Each structure stands twice: as structure tokens, then as C-alpha cells.
Amino acid sequence: MTEAQGRSPRDRYRAQVRAEIKQHAWEQIATQGVPALSLNAIAKQLGMSGPALYRYFANRDELITALIRDAYRSFADAVRAAHEAGADLAGLAHAIRDWARADPQRYFLIYGTPVPGYHAPEDITAIADEVMVVLLEASEAPMAGKPATPFDAEFANRRTRADGSPVPGAVLRHAMSFWTRLHGVLSLELAGHFTGMEFDPDRLLDAELHELGTS
Template sequence: MSKPDTQTPRGRYRAQVREEVKRHAWEQIAAAGASALSLNAIAKQMGMSGPALYRYFASRDELITELIRDAYRSLADTFRARARADAGSKAGAGADLGDLAHALRGWALDDPQRYFLIYGTPVPGYRAPEDTTRTASEIMAVILDACAAAPAGSPGSPASPAEKLPTTHPSPFDAHLDAHRAWAGPHPAPSSALHRALLFWTRLHGVLSLELAGHFAGMGFDPAQLYTAEAEAVMGR
């Protein structure tokens, strides 16, 4: 019984109300930003008193934590579905990094507010509880699997095939990661794969977040092609 409270009518009603609160919360975030979230305003929209709503979410921060958890969970599910599909169609463990990059962009474009809630400007005054990062670690584990399964080569190699060279020289940052790899847990990936996983995160976030915030609008080039070029650079293709 991992979710005992949805087994009773009272429990199901509670779950329904919480879902409705979250729908209103996303609307508020789209209209006025996460930092302007107001439980009282949501109560008013739902025809409830403030104190009645506080029985479902004890504070604004509890509501934000739930939205962040949902967002991480949704991305983790998207990545794991991709990894399963790749494992079914190809030999070798782990998803294809290019497929994960493509899945990440689709997920972000599908709901930019959700993307920004977890990867955008922090909400002032909000502190995520420790366990919020557990799902973030699951996401990183899928990326690490894919990086460990990727062909050898330096992370961040240039996109042109003519320049691709297999190498055994660890970069200075690889050496640094070798000494600071606790964040990867017991994952056996070599430090070059850890480096690649970080670049998958930072480089794709760099393009995606600027695209979603409208910085490329009017510049004329196709952000999808820049994104693909960066994904290929991370893969060393």
C-alpha cells in the first residue's frame, strides 16, 4: 500500500482537490510567475476558504515542492521511456544520447513553464526539501548510463567528422571530476563519461533556456539546428 489514501472515497476526493489546486497553480505561474503564487487566490477561484485549502497544502512552499516533484517525475518518466525504447531496439545498455537530447527538447517545448520552474530563476524565499533532488538524481542516472554506453572519445568534440579523434588524454577537468565524483553515486562510468553527462546538461540547457526565453527570436537562425549541433558535439560526433 504505497498510496493508501486513494483507496477510500475520502482519499480519492483529497487527491482530486490537490490536482485541481495544482492546475490553478500552473495557471497562476503562467499569468504572474511562480513567486506570485497565492494559496488564498487559488482558494477564492475554487470557491473555498483559505483555511479549508490549507488542509490540502499547508503552505505555498509545499505546493511549489509538489509542482517541482511532478516536473522532475515527468522528465524522469520521459527519459526512462526513451531508454526502454532504445534498449528494445538496439544492443547495449542505456539510451542513445541523441534520443535523450531530442526527448528533452520536446519535453521542454511542450511546457516551458514547467521547464523554467525547475531550471529557471529560483523562486525567492523557496528552499526545496532534500528529497526533491532524488528524482533529479534518477534523471542524471539515465544520462550517465547513456554517456557510459556512448562511443569513446572526448566529450564536447567538434561536430565535424574530420576532426574526430579518439583520445586517451584526460582533460584537466576530467581529472578534477575523478576526485569529485560523489554526485554520480556508485555509477561505474569513467570520469570522461561524467564530464559528458555534465555537458549534456549544461550545453543543452544553455540553448534550450535561451530559446524558451525568446532570446533567439528575430535572430533568423533555427534554434533546433543549434540544439542538434550541440547535442552532436556532446556525443563527440
């Protein structure tokens, strides 16, 4: 959201208005979900009349794509910050969980129901890859010296590190298990599928990650 570093005053104004549009869009999404997002309503909230908003975003899809990009960026920043603070996988899980709980609809904008036919632009998938790199790095330590299991074969030689060396199958599998377990607990919790069951979702997540650590 900090893109107000334009050179000319006009650029700064433009960036400012774009940021305000997105701000109001986030509020609508958080309270009513993406389908209810109305460009018209946002324009009125900003005190300008309908079509003015199209000077800043070509159409509804472009605004939503920008929001998705910001969501990914915020997500990747949260993951990276935890990683650089020395967090292990458990620490990363907590950071991601807190980030998701702060704004569930933002999490679902990334990991929720996909729109058939929609393909994220290149720069967004690049941000997603940043997260994967961190996950893989954080998965190196717990897998160090562990013997490869038969399941790891499928994951061997699927990906290379920054220096070109192959990521061991056990490491990639561990990272994917971490990711899918975290997402499994988190998304069902945020979607309310645990309501009525009395247990604390955090304890389920603890159990899932604990078992992952010992594998």
C-alpha cells in the first residue's frame, strides 16, 4: 500500500487516490466479501461520481487483481519478516496464522475459492514463489540428516535452489506437508467449519505441526 513515492505531485496524488480506493475496497471485502464489492459505492464514499474511478482502475477485475497483489505482498512480507527474525516452521505457522486471522477475507482472496478461467499475472506468482523459497529454507533444518522415505521420491529433483542445486525430496515434501496442514486447519477454522465443536483450533494446529516435526 506504500506506493506514494511518485516523483511529480500528480503521480503522488494519483497514488494517493489509488490507495484510498483500495482502502475502501478492503473494508467492503472484509465486511461483505468480494462479490459485493461495488465500484460505484467506493466512488461515492470518496466523494466522486462513478466513472471517475475508472481513471484509476480500468475495470473491476483490475482493482481486484491489485488487491490480490497487495494481499500476496503483505503475506510474503509477514512470512519473510518472521523468517528473518529467525523463526522456525512453528514460528512461521504462528506468523501466518496471525496474519490470516487479522483479515480472513484477505487470506481467502489468496487461498479461497478460485475463479474459473482466472490466471494470476506473472508478478503475483513471483510473490507466491518468494513464500515457497522461505518455506523450503525453513524446511532444510528439520530434515537435515533424516533418511529419505519412499514418499520423498516423488518430490526429488522437482525444484532447484537459488544456487542451482536440487532441493532434496524430503525437504520439498516436508515444506508441502507444512503448507497443506497449516492451510487445512486455518481455512476450515476461518470459514467457521469448527463452530459447535468445542476444541481450540490452535491445539489442533499444534498437534499437526508437532507430528510434522517428528517425521
